[in-house]
Amino acid sequence: MEKDILRNFFKDHKFSYMIGIFFMLLSSYIQTLFPKVLGNTVDILKSSDFDSNAVYTNLLSILLIAAGTFATTYVWRNLVIGNARKLECHLREKLFDHFEALSPEFYNHRKTGDLIAYAINDINAVRMTFGPATSMSINGIVVCVISIYSMSNAINWQLTLLSLLPVPVMVYIMYTIGKIVKKRFRHVQETFSEISDRVNENINGIRVIKAYVQEDGEVARFQTLNNQMVEANLSMVKVSAFLSPLIELCFTVSFVLNLILGGNMVLNGSISLGDFVAFNGYLGMILAPVLSIGRVITIIQRGMASLSRLNDIMSIKPDIKNEGKIEKFPQNASIEIRGLTFIYPEADKASLRNINLTVPNGRSLGIIGKTGSGKSTLINLLLKMYNVPNGTIFLGGKDINGLQLSALRDGFGLVPQDNFLFNASIADNIRFFKDIYTDEQMIQAAQDSCIYQNIMDFPNGFKTILGERGVNLSGGQKQRISIARALLKNPEILILDDALSAVDTVTESQILSNLRRVRQGKTTIIIASRISAVMDADEIIVLDQGEICERGTHEQLLAKGGTYNEIYKYQFGKSSPADFCAS
Numbered sequence: 001m002e003k004d005i006l007r008n009f010f011k012d013h014k015f016s017y018m019i020g021i022f023f024m025l026l027s028s029y030i031q032t033l034f035p036k037v038l039g040n041t042v043d044i045l046k047s048s049d050f051d052s053n054a055v056y057t058n059l060l061s062i063l064l065i066a067a068g069t070f071a072t073t074y075v076w077r078n079l080v081i082g083n084a085r086k087l088e089c090h091l092r093e094k095l096f097d098h099f100e101a102l103s104p105e106f107y108n109h110r111k112t113g114d115l116i117a118y119a120i121n122d123i124n125a126v127r128m129t130f131g132p133a134t135s136m137s138i139n140g141i142v143v144c145v146i147s148i149y150s151m152s153n154a155i156n157w158q159l160t161l162l163s164l165l166p167v168p169v170m171v172y173i174m175y176t177i178g179k180i181v182k183k184r185f186r187h188v189q190e191t192f193s194e195i196s197d198r199v200n201e202n203i204n205g206i207r208v209i210k211a212y213v214q215e216d217g218e219v220a221r222f223q224t225l226n227n228q229m230v231e232a233n234l235s236m237v238k239v240s241a242f243l244s245p246l247i248e249l250c251f252t253v254s255f256v257l258n259l260i261l262g263g264n265m266v267l268n269g270s271i272s273l274g275d276f277v278a279f280n281g282y283l284g285m286i287l288a289p290v291l292s293i294g295r296v297i298t299i300i301q302r303g304m305a306s307l308s309r310l311n312d313i314m315s316i317k318p319d320i321k322n323e324g325k326i327e328k329f330p331q332n333a334s335i336e337i338r339g340l341t342f343i344y345p346e347a348d349k350a351s352l353r354n355i356n357l358t359v360p361n362g363r364s365l366g367i368i369g370k371t372g373s374g375k376s377t378l379i380n381l382l383l384k385m386y387n388v389p390n391g392t393i394f395l396g397g398k399d400i401n402g403l404q405l406s407a408l409r410d411g412f413g414l415v416p417q418d419n420f421l422f423n424a425s426i427a428d429n430i431r432f433f434k435d436i437y438t439d440e441q442m443i444q445a446a447q448d449s450c451i452y453q454n455i456m457d458f459p460n461g462f463k464t465i466l467g468e469r470g471v472n473l474s475g476g477q478k479q480r481i482s483i484a485r486a487l488l489k490n491p492e493i494l495i496l497d498d499a500l501s502a503v504d505t506v507t508e509s510q511i512l513s514n515l516r517r518v519r520q521g522k523t524t525i526i527i528a529s530r531i532s533a534v535m536d537a538d539e540i541i542v543l544d545q546g547e548i549c550e551r552g553t554h555e556q557l558l559a560k561g562g563t564y565n566e567i568y569k570y571q572f573g574k575s576s577p578a579d580f581c582a583s
Contacts, residue, residue, distance in 0.1 A: 005090070005091065005094050005314070006087075009086075009087055009090050013083050013086070016079050016082075016083055017079070017080065017083060019075075019079055020075070020076045020078075020079030020080040020083070021076070021080070021138065022076075023072045023073075023075040023076040023079070024072075024076040024080065024135060024138055024139055024142075025138075025142055026072045027068075027069055027072035027073045027076060027139070028138075028139050028142035028143045028146065029142070029146060030065055030068040030069050030072060031065070031069050031143060031285065032143060032146040032147055032150060032282070032285065033061075033065050034062065034065050034281065034285075035147075035150070035277075035278040035279075035280075035281025035282045035285060036150065036278050037058050037061050037062055037065065038062070038277060038278060038281055039272075039274035039275055039276075039277045039278025039279075039281065040058060040274055040278075041055060041058040041059075041274070042273055042274040042277045043272050043273065043274030043275075044058070044274075046272075046273055046274070076135070077135070080131065080134070080135045081131050081132065081135065083131075084127050084128075084130050084131025084132070084134075085127065085131070087126070087127060087130055087131075088123055088124065088126070088127035091123045091126060091127075091310070092119055092123050094314075095118060095119055095123065095310070095313070095314070096119070098313070098314055099115065101318050102316065102318050102319075103318045103319035103320045103385070103386075104380075104385050104386075105319050105345055105386065106316065106318075106319065111193065111194075111197040112196075112197055112200045112201075113193050113194060113195065113196030113197025113198065113199070113200050113201075114193035114194075114196070114197060116193075116196045116197075116200070117189060117192050117193040117196055118309065118310060118313055121189055121192055121306070122189060122306035122307075122309050122310055123306070123310070125185075125299075125302045125303045125305070125306035125307075126303050126306050126307050126310065128299050128302070128303060129299055129300050129302070129303025129304070129306075129307070130303070132299065133296045133299040133300050133303065136289065136292050136295075136296050137296055137300075139289065140288075140289025140290070140292060140293070140296075141289075143285055143286070143288075143289055144286050144289055144290070147282040147283075147285050147286050148160060148164070148282075148286070150278075150282055151163075151279055151282045151283070159258065159261055159262055159265065159271075159279065160279075162257050162261055163254045163255075163257050163258045163261075163262075163283060164254065165253075165254075165257070166250035166251070166253050166254055167250070167290075169250060170246070170247055170250045170290065170293075173242075173243070173246050173247075174243060174247075174293055174297050177239055177240065177242055177243055177297070178297040178298075178300070178301050179301075180239045181236060181239055181240050181297070181298050181301040181302070182301035182302070182304055182305050183305075184232070184235050184236040184239060185236055185301060185302045185305045185306075186305040186308070186309070187232050187235075187236075188229070188232045188233055188236055189305065189306065189309060190232075191225070191228050191229040191232045192229060194225055194228075194229075195222075195225050195226065195229055198221070198222055198225055199222075202218055202222070203468075204468075204469070240298045243293070243295075243297065243298070244295075247290055247293065251287050251290065254283065255280075255283065258279065258280065258283060262276050262279060262280075263276070319345070319386075319387065320384060320385070320386070320387060320405065321387055321401070322404060322405045323401070324401060324402045324403040324404045324405070324407070324408070325402065325404070326398060326402050326403045326404060326407060327404055327407050328407055329395070329403065329407050329408065329410055329411030329492060330395055330396025330397075330398055330411075330492075331396070331492065332361045332362075332396070332492075333361060333395045333396030333411065333492055333493070333523075334358065334359060334360050334361045334395075334396060334397075334523075335357070335358070335359040335382070335393075335394070335395060335493070335523065336357070336358050336359075336393070336394040336395075336397075337355050337356060337357040337358075337392060337393050337394075338356060338391065338392055338393075338394070339354055339355070339356060339392060340352055340354070340355040340356075340381070340388075340389070340392040340393065341353050341354055341355070341389075342377060342381060342386070342388075342389075344377075344386070345386075350546055351374050351377045351546050352374045352377055352378060352381075352546045352547075353546045353547050354547065355378065355547075355548060356548070357541065357548070359523060359525070359539070361396075361521075361522075361523055362520070362521045362522060362523060363523060363538040363539065364516075364519075364523070364524045364525070364526065364536075364537040364538045364539075365523075365524070365525045365526070365537055365538070365539055365540075365541070366525075366526050366527075366528065366533070366534025366535070366537030366539070366540040366541070367525065367526070367527045367528075367534070367540075367541055367543065368527075368528060368529070368531065368534055368540060368541075368542055368543070368564065368567065369542055369543035369544055369563075370544065373543040373544050373545060373546065374543050374545075374546040374547075375497075375498075375527045375543055376417065376497055376498075376527070377546075378543070379414070379495055379497055379525070379527065381393065382400075382412070382493075382495070382525075383408070383409055383412055383414065383495075384400060384401075384405060384408055384409075388400055388401060395408075395411070410491075411491060411492045411493060412491050412492070412493050412494075412495060413486035413487075413489045413490075413491035413493070413494045413495065414486065414495045414497065415479070415482045415483050415485075415486045415494075415495070415496045415497060415499035416482075416497050416499070417497050417498045417499070417501075419470070419478040419479055419481075419482040419499075420469060420470075420482075421466050421469060421470030421473070421478055421481060421482070422466070423465070423466060423467060423468045423469075424465065424466065425462065425463050425464060425465055425466070426455055426458075426461075426462050426463070426464050426466060426481065427442060427462040427463060429466060429470075429481055429485065430442050430445060430446065430462075430481060430484045430485050430488055431485075431488065432485055432489075437488055441488060442462070442484075442488060445484040445485075445487040445488035446462075446481075446484045447514075448484070448487050448511075448514040448515075448517075448518055449480045449481070449483040449484040449487060449511060449514070450480055450503075450507050450510050450511050450514070451477060451480035451481055451483075451484055454477055454480070474502070475502035476502040476503040476504070476507070478502070479499050479500065479501070479502050479503060480503065480507075480511070482499065483496070483499060483511065487518065490522075491522075492522060492523065493522070493523045493524075493525065494515075494519060494522065494523070494524045494525070495524075495525045495527070496524075496525070496526045496527065496528075496533075497527045498527050498528055498529060500512075500528060500530070500533050501528070501529060501530070505532060508530075508532060508533060509532070512533065512536065516536070530571060531554075531564075531567060531568050531571055531572075532571075534554075535554040536554070537553075537554075538553070539551060539552065539553065540552065540553065540554060540557060540564070542557070542562070542563050542564045542567075544563060549562070549563055550562050550563060550564050
């Protein structure tokens with residue numbers, strides 16, 4: 001998948017690349033003119049009665065070469081290096097789109113720090129490979145080819161051959177070291193991921209760390225990871241550091257051979273002094289790109305390692321099948337569940353067994369049960385967070401698998417147990433960054449969720465900026481802002497997944513009363529641990545070990561004297577916790 005992304009990017013920018021490479025080649029060619037002009041000038045100056053006009057002409061040529069090199073280099077760097085920056089942006093957008101498309105199950109097995117490393121380090125390494133490293137490679141190859149041709153054809157091929165004898169040794173060394181660098185850089189990226197994940201966890205859990213006085217322990221664990229990363233980097237540097245010194249050593253041999261052999265040729269009259277100067281100029285010109293080969297190989301190997309990691313992550317496909325053709329959520333949709341049994345991936349026990357349930361449009365359903373009874377699992381399947389067996393869940397008479405995911409989820413409004421608020425204003429959090437809602441609608445949603453007065457008590461009201469994950473709010477305030485967000489959407493089906501657990505009973509009663517008023521004619525599902533949150537629902541189901549063990553209205557369930565009645569007695573102080581747990 002990543003290869004297709006790269007191919008499409010290069011295809012879309014092929015003209016700018018072609019122009020950039022043309023100017024890169026032109027720049028390299030212009031640079032190689034300098035040694036020849038300089039050698040010619042030396043030969044002119046060697047004569048006591050030299051032609052000053054010829055010298056001035058050569059000096060002007062040197063200035064023009066410098067100006068031409070500047071102009072052409074400026075153009076190709078803007079195009080080629082600029083495109084590399086665009087590629088970085090393009091890859092990061094594609095990676096983010098891919099992250100958004102992946103299923104929740106994917107994130108259950110991935111660390112946040114590792115995913116952040118993909119978006120920062122790996123993409124930057126790819127950008128360096130297809131930007132500076134590629135341009136240095138092309139420019140160096142052209143300069144070397146033209147220089148070697150000029151040295152052998154215009155000056156002396158035997159001297160050229162002898163001077164370049166160490167080059168095969170350099171190529172072998174660079175190839176061998178490059179493979180080791182690639183392997184060790186991959187390990188560097190992995191250690192960076194671990195450090196990123198550790199920092200992320202500590203920032204998010206800083207209150208727990210301080211509450212349990214674990215600062216020293218966390219610092220010690222971080223130092224261990226930090227030392228591991230230092231060791232990984234040093235391990236890579238110890239190998240890559242060999243390249244430049246070895247290349248310089250080989251070129252020193254080349255210069256020594258050139259001085260000995262070339263000097264004798266000048267003395268013998270085989271070549272002129274100017275040719276000898278030009279030859280050294282070309283040899284020096286070859287030295288610069290060859291010396292940069294060490295850095296280029298390191299960058300390329302890093303980029304290839306990162307590209308391999310990106311290929312791995314981009315090749316992961318969403319677990320959730322999105323093969324539906326229906327593009328709009330059914331209006332006035334009833335919910336019907338037929339014989340639903342569900343087992344989580346990699347689990348060996350069913351979380352839900354033989355669930356049969358019908359919720360007519362406009363009715364309210366309460367779901368209650370002990371921890372782990374399958375309440376949230378049922379909601380996750382309604383939202384198709386996991387693949388749903390065909391013929392088990394129907395919305396408005398249509399199989400849930402026949403709806404496109406975007407259409408399906410657009411018809412729901414969910415207030416989850418773990419309320420997430422963004423580092424933005426309260427208004428943006430309620431609107432979810434959408435401009436389609438008016439201020440009046442937002443205020444009404446805040447009033448219906450009983451959070452309006454709390455918001456107005458803040459100095460900046462709805463413009464108050466919340467900290468990361470709403471850190472400057474209480475649990476109850478977070479829940480009510482999340483409820484306001486869902487009410488503002490006014491979905492066909494509203495789901496509150498234990499969304500009133502952090503509010504007091506008086507506020508809970510007010511919110512439930514408001515819900516009955518504003519949700520008339522639309523379906524509402526309330527999952528709760530407290531019976532007070534579901535007792536007024538049109539129907540209540542009690543889940544136990546993944547099965548519906550009881551169903552009915554509040555009065556009917558109390559009359560049955562089963563699990564619901566036991567929960568009721570415990571919560572309203574008519575039995576002991578031991579009695580409830582023993583059941």
